[in-house]
Each structure stands twice: as C-alpha cells, then as structure tokens.
Amino acid sequence: MSSASKGSAVSSGILLVDKPQGITSHDVVARTRKLAGTRRVGHAGTLDPMATGLLILGVNASTRLLTFVVGRDKEYVATIRLGQSTTTDDAEGDIVETANTDAVGAISDAAIADGISELTGDISQIPSSVSAIKVDGKRAYALVRAGETVELKSRPVTVSAFELLERRDAAGTIDLDVRVECSTGTYIRALARDLGTALGVGGHLTALRRTRIGPFDVANAPTLDDLDVAASLVAPADAASVLFPAIPLTESQAVDLGHGKRLDASALALPGEPGQDGLYAAVAPDRQLVGLVRITGGVAKSAVNFPADPTAVVPGGGAA
Numbered sequence: 001m002s003s004a005s006k007g008s009a010v011s012s013g014i015l016l017v018d019k020p021q022g023i024t025s026h027d028v029v030a031r032t033r034k035l036a037g038t039r040r041v042g043h044a045g046t047l048d049p050m051a052t053g054l055l056i057l058g059v060n061a062s063t064r065l066l067t068f069v070v071g072r073d074k075e076y077v078a079t080i081r082l083g084q085s086t087t088t089d090d091a092e093g094d095i096v097e098t099a100n101t102d103a104v105g106a107i108s109d110a111a112i113a114d115g116i117s118e119l120t121g122d123i124s125q126i127p128s129s130v131s132a133i134k135v136d137g138k139r140a141y142a143l144v145r146a147g148e149t150v151e152l153k154s155r156p157v158t159v160s161a162f163e164l165l166e167r168r169d170a171a172g173t174i175d176l177d178v179r180v181e182c183s184t185g186t187y188i189r190a191l192a193r194d195l196g197t198a199l200g201v202g203g204h205l206t207a208l209r210r211t212r213i214g215p216f217d218v219a220n221a222p223t224l225d226d227l228d229v230a231a232s233l234v235a236p237a238d239a240a241s242v243l244f245p246a247i248p249l250t251e252s253q254a255v256d257l258g259h260g261k262r263l264d265a266s267a268l269a270l271p272g273e274p275g276q277d278g279l280y281a282a283v284a285p286d287r288q289l290v291g292l293v294r295i296t297g298g299v300a301k302s303a304v305n306f307p308a309d310p311t312a313v314v315p316g317g318g319a320a
Helices: 023-036 060-065 101-105 108-116 140-143 187-198 236-243 250-256
Strands: 013-019 042-045 052-059 074-084 082-084 095-098 121-127 155-170 173-182 204-213 246-249 278-283 289-296 298-305
Touching: 013 060, 013 236, 023 052, 060 236, 074 187, 101 155, 101 298, 108 155, 108 173, 108 187, 108 236, 121 289, 173 187, 187 204, 236 250, 236 278, 236 289, 250 289, 250 298, 278 298
Parallel strands: 052 204, 082 204, 246 278
Antiparallel strands: 013 052, 042 052, 074 173, 074 204, 082 095, 121 155, 155 173, 278 289, 289 298
16 A cells, blocks of 8 residues: 655545544544645544544545445454443443442453353444434434433444453453454444443443554554644555455546446456456556446446546656
C-alpha cells in the first residue's frame, strides 16, 4: 500500500488515523477537515470516546470507498473487568452491581475459558442499550440518556476469535486482557457484559482499542497529533486495490468504463480465475482509479464511478 508522498497535493484518498482516548470520531473528522482544507471528510465506523485505535477516513471523492470498508471484519484488544456491572457495559457508566468478593475469587481459568468459548463463533448478541442503533428514528443512547428504557433485539454476529491474553486478579475483581476478531456490528461491550453474566458476577469493558479493519492495520496509522494529511493519504487506486482485486486497464478501456460502457470481461487482464464474478478495482495506466467494476456472466460494468483526480500521485511521486 503506498501513500501520497509528503508535499504532494492529492485531492482524494483514504486516511488511517490512530484515535486517542477521550474524543469522538466526529472530533477526529472535524480536525481532519481543517488539516485537509475540505469539508468532504467522512469515517468508516465510529469509536466511542473511551476507545482508541484505528479510524478510517475518506477525503473528498474517496468517501465513496468508505461504504466498502464499513462492513469488513474488525480486530480489537480490550480489557474486561469481572465482578462489576455498569449502566453502559463499560467504564463510562455508573456501577449498578458489585459481586461478592469470594464469588469472584472462586472463578477458575477453566470457567473463563468455557465462557469465552460460548461467545465464540456464530452467536446471537443483544447490543448495549447505549449503542448508536436507531429505535423509532432515534439513537438508543439518546433515549437512555433521556431516561427511557430501551430494549434492543438480539442480532446474529460472528466472533471468529476470542483470545485471553492475560488475567489479573484484585480484591473483588478480575481483569481480562483479550483479543477479539469479529464481524461488523459486534459490540465488545456486550461480550464483556455477557461473559460476566455467564460467570455469575457481572462484567464490563474498561479499555478498548481497535487494531484492524479488514486489510487496514493500526500499525500503519499515525496518531491524530502527528497526522500529516498530504504524507499519510492513501491514493484512491491503492486503497481500492487493497480492498478488491485490481484490474489494470488500457487507456481505451479506462475511457469506455468512465463513459459507462460495458466491457467484455474476457478482454480484461483479470487477476485470479478468468471470468470470476465479483467486484474489482479498475485502475487506469496512470494509476487513476476509474471506479469499481462488477463482473457478472462475463460482462464488466461500472458499479461505482470515480471522478478523475487531476492531482493524484503516480509512481515516482509526481502528479498525474
């Protein structure tokens, strides 16, 4: 994955940012708008103020790519505290129940492992009542803060990995450092709550860090304080080629697709198995992203057009 070289002007692209604790995802967007000199900045998936880690932003036309980032699987590292339940299922809420110290101390490693195992795989999960899910057109967390009782329906999610990294015992509580890989829409707070409930002592989340969204890793994300938009912006073609198999187009194919024409898939330099249906990143010879192409039954047609970026960075650090 390459990014725009420092000092090069790129009007569109994807940004990876390591969000600090204590601010909202919207705060990150607002600051990035100022740094990038544009209001066209969006994000793919919020993080609570308590959480840190990977936030993916789209700048200008690349906000069109965010739709294809949101649904990717995610990885988190988190700390679950057993022995206490809170109103929000995390450390930002008030403690509503504290378990008996002896009961907490009696929890074995085997019991924790069994509880984690039951919450791994394809499971049904009731989201936290302070989630951003809409109920009758209003966010659940807004209704809760207004004093209303909110009961959300369970939903299917996939927890592909739920790994215990470390256990730390204290008087009346047990802290578990865990790593979770999961489908989009999975609430780590709910996993903490449900693990505590299964063990009979209650539980909530005290720390959360998102380390990966699909193919994008927080290791490649600068902190917000260190963010240099021009240096960190991932060019549209590079970002799309990480998300989807890439098709290198000829100049004439790029023009035809840009004008909405359908192409014979057999004439394209497809990666993998020839004629395989699906979405592809269509890249022009000058490394411009023409758009996302859907191939069905041997015919390629544009699924998402991407406007030409006159300042897109091409190999060698120059502009197209």
